[in-house]
Amino acid sequence: MVTFKANRSDPELVPPALATPREMKALSDVDTQPALRFYATGVEFFRHHPIVDDGHDQPENQAKVVKDAVAKALTYFYPVAGRIRELPGGELVVECTGEGVVFVEADADVWLDEFGNPIMPPYPCVDEFLCDPGDTSVIIGKPLVFMQVTRLKCGGFVIGTYSCHNIVDAFGHTQFLKAIVDIARGDDHPTVLPVWGRELMAARNPPNVSLLQHLTPSKLSPDHPVEPNSAAQHVSSSTDHMVGDYFFFGPREIAALQHHAQLQYSSTAFEVITAAMWKCHTVALGYVPDQNKKACLLMTMNARGKWKRDPPLPQGFYGNGFVYLVV
Structure with a gap:
């Protein structure tokens, strides 16, 4: 090198x-x-x-x-x-x-x-x-x-x-x-x-909450760690044993993932990669369905372009234009 x-x-x-x-x-x-x-x-x-x-x-x-x-x-x-x-x-x-x-x-x-x-x-x-x-x-x-x-x-x-x-x-x-x-x-x-x-x-002022769920991105944030003995403990929470790495997904790799999964319906590259990474993630963390623990997937979604936002973000907007999605 x-x-x-x-x-x-x-x-x-x-x-x-x-x-x-x-x-x-x-x-x-x-x-x-x-x-x-x-x-x-x-x-x-x-x-x-x-x-x-x-x-x-x-x-x-x-x-x-x-x-x-x-x-x-x-x-x-x-x-x-x-x-x-x-x-x-x-x-x-x-x-x-x-x-x-x-x-x-x-x-x-x-x-x-x-x-x-x-x-x-x-x-x-x-x-x-x-x-x-x-x-x-x-x-x-x-x-x-x-x-x-x-x-x-x-x-x-x-x-x-x-x-x-x-x-x-x-x-x-x-x-x-x-x-x-x-x-x-x-x-x-x-x-x-x-x-x-x-x-x-910006958030509405005063706030107008139309849907309140028990799971929010803040609970998955390093600034708000989940208590070890909490009933809401997430298997997907960060651990000291995690490391960052890079993976390249080109047309050949995506085709291999699609073939391996034997998909019945067509899917986007994003869907295939997300599903594969999600499966590997939960397996690596030892997730077992009957443990009564939550396994959560957190990602960001771009608020620009095709997202049907009203009003839409203008083309030249250069601030943080994303929202969190949690599954």
Whole structure:
């Protein structure tokens, strides 16, 4: 497996390229969940595409191009250049200060092809593509994005980020990166303009509960562990023996799962993978039906797109746009 060390520059703050509003922005009730108070990582790989001028391949400083594009993108995503504050009572808000995001340039003595084709996680030496964000569970008063652009020997580069999950989910993070790419390639503005709109994911005030069930996502959250002797103990609760791992499901793997299950009816790839993982999960935890214990499956559902939400989330919404589903 390839090993390398990145040679990093000192971190700097990249503010918006133009003056932006100074204001306080409310976050949604989904944004401010305690379970989202952390920085999520992202690593994106880019191949070298030569710039040809007069028949000669012209080198390009990708880090500078990305840095300039970040500054311009922040004029549209200006709350991302601010800081999270905690008000009396624990409410989180974004103060749009225009201070900017952390940016680090780096070089690594490695070729992109050394990571395999296709490039699959877990990536070797992935920490070398990420700058230091400090304690990733502390989000108050810190930059909301920490970005490192690492140039590779082949001319390709890697963008590694820590993004505050209270500000963006995976789709929002991708939208922000896509805006940077749009501008870096010469567009005047992002293809999809950002929309704040956090009130669309806020709880009703006063609350209007139409259905109350005994099982809620909070009971499965690490912040609300189930008591060992509780009658509501869940076999699927986290244990100290669990580890994270990666599994690749391509067309061949999905076809094998469908064949093994001998399904009577057609099913989506999501349904097949979820059923397989759920079965393996309960078997590994020793679930026995007559134990009078609950085995729960928790997943997230994207509130964008096909979900029949009224009103629907606009295309440019980049906040946390998901709900929990529990079975």
